[in-house]
Amino acid sequence: MKRIGILTSGGDAPGMNAAVRAVTRVAIANGLEVFGIRYGFAGLVAGDIFPLESEDVAHLINVSGTFLYSARYPEFAEEEGQLAGIEQLKKHGIDAVVVIGGDGSYHGALQLTRHGFNSIGLPGTIDNDIPYTDATIGYDTACMTAMDAIDKIRDTASSHHRVFIVNVMGRNCGDIAMRVGVACGADAIVIPERPYDVEEIANRLKQAQESGKDHGLVVVAEGVMTADQFMAELKKYGDFDVRANVLGHMQRGGTPTVSDRVLASKLGSEAVHLLLEGKGGLAVGIENGKVTSHDILDLFDESHRGDYDLLKLNADLSR
Numbered sequence: 001m002k003r004i005g006i007l008t009s010g011g012d013a014p015g016m017n018a019a020v021r022a023v024t025r026v027a028i029a030n031g032l033e034v035f036g037i038r039y040g041f042a043g044l045v046a047g048d049i050f051p052l053e054s055e056d057v058a059h060l061i062n063v064s065g066t067f068l069y070s071a072r073y074p075e076f077a078e079e080e081g082q083l084a085g086i087e088q089l090k091k092h093g094i095d096a097v098v099v100i101g102g103d104g105s106y107h108g109a110l111q112l113t114r115h116g117f118n119s120i121g122l123p124g125t126i127d128n129d130i131p132y133t134d135a136t137i138g139y140d141t142a143c144m145t146a147m148d149a150i151d152k153i154r155d156t157a158s159s160h161h162r163v164f165i166v167n168v169m170g171r172n173c174g175d176i177a178m179r180v181g182v183a184c185g186a187d188a189i190v191i192p193e194r195p196y197d198v199e200e201i202a203n204r205l206k207q208a209q210e211s212g213k214d215h216g217l218v219v220v221a222e223g224v225m226t227a228d229q230f231m232a233e234l235k236k237y238g239d240f241d242v243r244a245n246v247l248g249h250m251q252r253g254g255t256p257t258v259s260d261r262v263l264a265s266k267l268g269s270e271a272v273h274l275l276l277e278g279k280g281g282l283a284v285g286i287e288n289g290k291v292t293s294h295d296i297l298d299l300f301d302e303s304h305r306g307d308y309d310l311l312k313l314n315a316d317l318s319r
């Protein structure tokens with residue numbers, strides 16, 4: 001093992017830069033050469049590959065986005081793209097690649113592994129939808145950003161005695177909605193993984209109003225429906241003064257939290273140590289506070305398990 005490549009792929013996530021920094025610094029400290037690959041798998045196939053030095057990753061631990069840039073490049077799902085990517089890696093003398101991204105990017109890393117090219121996945125996505133990790137890099141910051149935004153919405157909601165329906169991101173995963181919903185004292189949290197009853201939510205909002213509560217809040221994960229659609233559903237069950245709000249891509253920006261920076265640093269470091277031990281074809285994560293790794297080929301036999309107890313907790317607290 002002499003040279004490793006590193007790329008960021010899919011939606012950017014706060015802490016991706018911190019992960020690239022950790023991989024680069026630990027690798028160089030252990031005598032490896034590091035190559036950055038720009039624009040995810042698109043840049044890999046195009047050969048947008050350049051040497052990375054320790055100083056290139058300075059002043060990045062506190063910066064969101066990804067200085068390697070990212071891309072959605074569906075062509076990489078085809079074998080032709082994967083083999084072209086491996087050709088580029090071999091051309092640059094790269095022995096292993098660290099892929100930082102979400103579930104889609106993990107499938108890219110999995111395919112590289114399947115073709116015999118050593119790949120390690122680091123979970124970099126705000127969605128928190130990766131199996132065998134309690135948190136993904138970026139999830140905590142996205143939750144913090146969404147919480148801050150909803151706290152602000154609450155100020156105006158209370159002044160006008162309004163109900164707000166707020167869409168948060170997460171694609172098909174309700175983790176951001178659940179965590180932020182509890183943190184913001186939502187009246188209801190609606191996620192794609194569990195059934196919900198709009199009439200029951202409407203009744204809960206009415207009861208809250210009758211008991212003197214000056215605002216209402218329903219956090220709806222984007223994978224369920226849009227905030228506008230949910231508002232239309234809600235209006236079928238009552239004459240609410242209601243507004244819909246989509247938080248959107250702001251959830252991917254902002255200063256990475258301490259948790260995301262530390263997580264990125266731990267997982268990045270572990271990826272390099274695994275490679276130095278001659279291991280590979282792995283996905284690195286954090287489980288019960290410990291850094292772990294699992295065979296990337298088997299990873300998606302499991303699905304990510306959210307902390308669904310948060311829904312019951314929220315229901316108890318919002319009574």
Ligand SMILES: Nc1ncnc2c1ncn2[C@@H]1O[C@H](COP(=O)(O)OP(=O)(O)OP(=O)(O)O)[C@@H](O)[C@H]1O
Pocket residue numbers: 009010011012041042071072073074075076077078101102103104105106107108109111124125126127171
């Ligand atoms: N089945 C697949 N096989 C090979 N590569 C894939 C596959 N699915 C996705 N990819 C590659 O991974 C890239 C990123 O995937 P995707 O757009 O799903 O984002 P992600 O990594 O899940 O991140 P996020 O969900 O946080 O935006 C894709 O654009 C494509 O290049």
Ligand SMILES: O=P(O)(O)OC[C@H]1O[C@](O)(CO)[C@@H](O)[C@@H]1O
Pocket residue numbers: 010011012072125126127169170171222252
């Ligand atoms: O940036 P795009 O392509 O609009 O994708 C948005 C999607 O990406 C994510 O932000 C994850 O990166 C999801 O939560 C969301 O569904």
Ligand SMILES: [Mg+2]
Pocket residue numbers: 010102103104125127129171
């Ligand atoms: Mg994804």
